[in-house]
Amino acid sequence: MTQTEKIKTRNGTQSKKARNILLKTIGAIVITIVLFLAIVYTVNIISSNSEQRRIESYGQHVSVDVKNMNVLIQGEGQETIVLLPGFGTAAPALDFKLLIDELSLFYKVVAVEPFGYGLSDGTEKERSTENIVGEVHEALQQLNINRYMLMGHSIAGIYGINYVNKYPNEVTAFVGIDSSVPTQPGMDVKFPLKKLEFLKKSGLLRMMTKLGADPYSSLSFVDKTVEQMKMISNKNMNNDTTLNEMDHISSNFIEAHDLTFPKDLPLLLFVQANNEVVKGWIPLHEGQIKDSVHGKVITMDGSHYLHHTKFKEIAENVRAFMKEAK
Incomplete structure (x- = not known):
C-alpha cells in the first residue's frame, strides 16, 4: 500500500x-x-x-344546551350584578372572589362561568359572540334573573357591548374592569392554536406554569383558594373550548367594531392607568363614554386584573356611581 x-x-x-x-x-x-x-x-x-x-365544587349548575354551566350566587341585595370573566380566566368565580366578597355586602352577585371555564362543561359550539352571549343569557333566564347590572373584565367588554344592545330591557348598567374596546388595535392576530394544543396535551404547559412566577404570591387570596385556582387552571388552560374562543377573537372584534353602548345606559369603566401594550388605552375608553348620558372613566394603578388589588375601590365606586345614576 x-x-x-x-x-x-x-x-x-x-x-x-x-x-x-x-x-x-x-x-x-x-x-x-x-x-x-x-x-x-x-x-x-x-x-x-x-x-x-x-377540585372542590362551588356554585350551582344550570342547564344550557343540554350542558352544565356553573354559576356562583352570593349576597342578598335587592339589586343584582352579573359578573363575566376575561378570556382565559380559568376559574372566574374564584378569580373574582375578592371583589365578590365586597360587592355581595350590598348586592346579589352572580358570577357566570361560560362553557370551558371554571366548573362548567366544554362545548363544541363555535365561540362566536352570538353563541357566548346567548348561552350566558339562557343561564340567567334559567335562574329567573331578569334585571341586573352587567360587569365584565377584559374581553367581556366585547361580549358585553353586544349583550346590552341585544337585551336592553334587562341590563341596568355596564361596568367594565379594564374591558376590551372594539376599536383597539392589534386584535387581528392569528394565534398558533396547534402549538398551544400541543403544550397542553404534552404536559409542557403544566411544567412551564410550575416553573414560572406565582401570579398570586402578593395577592389577598387565602391559600386554599389559590390552590383550587391553580388546579382548575391546569385543567382548563388551552382546552378545546377556549382554543376555539381564541380562534374567534379576531372575528368577534370585527363584528363588534361599529357597536356602541346605548346612550341612556349608565356606563362605568375602570381602566388600567399604565397600559404600555395598547396604544391610547385610556382615550379608547373615554371615547366609549363621550355620548353617554351617565358615563365615567376611572383610571387605576395596577395590572390588567384590577379586581385582584383594587376590589375595595371598585366596589365603593360602583355603589357611588349607581346612586348618582338614579
Whole structure:
C-alpha cells in the first residue's frame, strides 16, 4: 500500500469514527428528548387525575344546551350584578372572589362561568359572540334573573357591548374592569392554536406554569383558594373550548367594531392607568363614554386584573356611581 493510500485509509477511518460519534450523539439527544417528553406527559396525566379528585365544587349548575354551566350566587341585595370573566380566566368565580366578597355586602352577585371555564362543561359550539352571549343569557333566564347590572373584565367588554344592545330591557348598567374596546388595535392576530394544543396535551404547559412566577404570591387570596385556582387552571388552560374562543377573537372584534353602548345606559369603566401594550388605552375608553348620558372613566394603578388589588375601590365606586345614576 502506498503512502497516499495509507493516508486515505487513515482519513477514511477517522471520518467514519467521527460520523459514528456524531450519530451516537444525535441518537443520545433524541432519546433524552423522548424520555423527557414521556416523563413530562406521564407526570401531567398522573397530576391531572389527582387534581381532578381534589377540585372542590362551588356554585350551582344550570342547564344550557343540554350542558352544565356553573354559576356562583352570593349576597342578598335587592339589586343584582352579573359578573363575566376575561378570556382565559380559568376559574372566574374564584378569580373574582375578592371583589365578590365586597360587592355581595350590598348586592346579589352572580358570577357566570361560560362553557370551558371554571366548573362548567366544554362545548363544541363555535365561540362566536352570538353563541357566548346567548348561552350566558339562557343561564340567567334559567335562574329567573331578569334585571341586573352587567360587569365584565377584559374581553367581556366585547361580549358585553353586544349583550346590552341585544337585551336592553334587562341590563341596568355596564361596568367594565379594564374591558376590551372594539376599536383597539392589534386584535387581528392569528394565534398558533396547534402549538398551544400541543403544550397542553404534552404536559409542557403544566411544567412551564410550575416553573414560572406565582401570579398570586402578593395577592389577598387565602391559600386554599389559590390552590383550587391553580388546579382548575391546569385543567382548563388551552382546552378545546377556549382554543376555539381564541380562534374567534379576531372575528368577534370585527363584528363588534361599529357597536356602541346605548346612550341612556349608565356606563362605568375602570381602566388600567399604565397600559404600555395598547396604544391610547385610556382615550379608547373615554371615547366609549363621550355620548353617554351617565358615563365615567376611572383610571387605576395596577395590572390588567384590577379586581385582584383594587376590589375595595371598585366596589365603593360602583355603589357611588349607581346612586348618582338614579
